[in-house]
Amino acid sequence: MRFVTKRDEDKTARLASEETYQALLGIIRTQNKGLITDSIYRDGYNTPDGKRSRVEDKLAISYKYKCAYCERLCKADIEHYRPKKGVEEEPTHPGYYWLCYEWSNLIPSCITCNREGGKHNKFPVLGPRVFTPPLLADGNINLTLCKSTLAPLLDERPCLLHPEVDKPEDYFTFELDPKGEGIRITGIDVDGRGESTIQICLLNRLEVKLDRVERVIDDFKDSVHCLFAQLENGEVSNEQFADRMTHSITLLRQRSQEDDRTHTYLRKYIVASVANFQAIVLPFLEPKTRNITLRAFQSLIG
Ligand SMILES: [Zn+2]
Known part of the structure; x- marks a missing residue:
């Protein structure tokens, strides 16, 4: 949402x-x-x-x-x-x-x-x-x-959040699915309205959890893996590698600003902090690529 x-x-x-x-x-x-x-x-x-x-x-x-x-x-x-x-x-x-x-x-x-x-x-x-x-x-x-934006309807405090009334950052966060089935959305507000919205609309059904990875993570993951392969094969210099890594991270941030892409809120969440990037994106990368990618993200966005 x-x-x-x-x-x-x-x-x-x-x-x-x-x-x-x-x-x-x-x-x-x-x-x-x-x-x-x-x-x-x-x-x-x-x-x-x-x-x-x-x-x-x-x-x-x-x-x-x-x-x-x-x-x-x-x-x-x-x-x-x-x-x-x-x-x-x-x-x-x-x-x-x-x-x-x-x-x-x-x-x-x-x-x-x-x-x-x-x-x-x-x-x-x-x-x-x-x-x-x-x-x-x-x-x-x-x-x-x-x-919907005014009392008395607003005062009903619906458990289902309204995209034109409620700000998602007050209600939701993301985490990896413990069974390895993509990315889950979780509620964070004390009243449980975020969690209720997730349950009412089944926002953690399998195809949505997998779609978050496919649409938001996969392009970035492929570009990082390709870049590391090129470095190993000697196809790019260290300098070119650093430039292209910067470009991939910049693209990740740019796409979070493009509202017409799927899962806009997840995209914004990922680039909002180093901790979010580390928790949601890094686990999908090959272990040997994680440290360098994280440092590049930190220097650009941290
Ligand atoms: Zn839907």
Whole structure:
């Protein structure tokens, strides 16, 4: 998960329309969740290459075509952060039906993070749960109080972190999988919201742990190993070796700044300190290459 800024003005014209507002009023007045229409929150359109969704398109731009939770590049589906039709942990809750068209409640998620067994209708909270829509005295909806970024929804303190509200560095760290199955993400906050998010979205499922290594570590590892082989074969001088090593480490740091790459937060974590680099990257390198690579990293970034 990485922190994302999604602009309110990027909402599609249909979501922002009076027609959608009236449709929402109808749902709230009748409390008929059967009226929730996916053609509104998807805003579909046809192209020669198949059906597309304007909302998915907009979300993909903010989220750089990645799943909000596992940060892999994917064709993400629109997920309602607060479930619209029911809450698994709270059987008496009707679901946050009044947020079905709310921009801050729409998040792109891959099928695996959102399926049954994954996030689905789970939405545990630590604070006071909101059960009813925020209505004004005249029966209209207070749309400001529907935003995930403001009270009273913010005060619910959801166990599932919101990429547009919560900063990942406050909640997550990484470690090697003890069974050798890639890199695990772990929660660090005392309230356990990071750990809950990991469990809800299954962020340590095998393919994600392995993908972190393949996408973030492997290129760097290959470049270091190739460089050491060239030095041993006499193909590069000591000076060229040092230059190319500097280049490889610089590239690692550069890529952590490119939000459109997979696993941005892991990339940032790795280059944030010598200790992080040592714990997450070095174990993947051949033992004979580790000391020199670490010293090069220290002199550049330490
Ligand atoms: Zn995902």
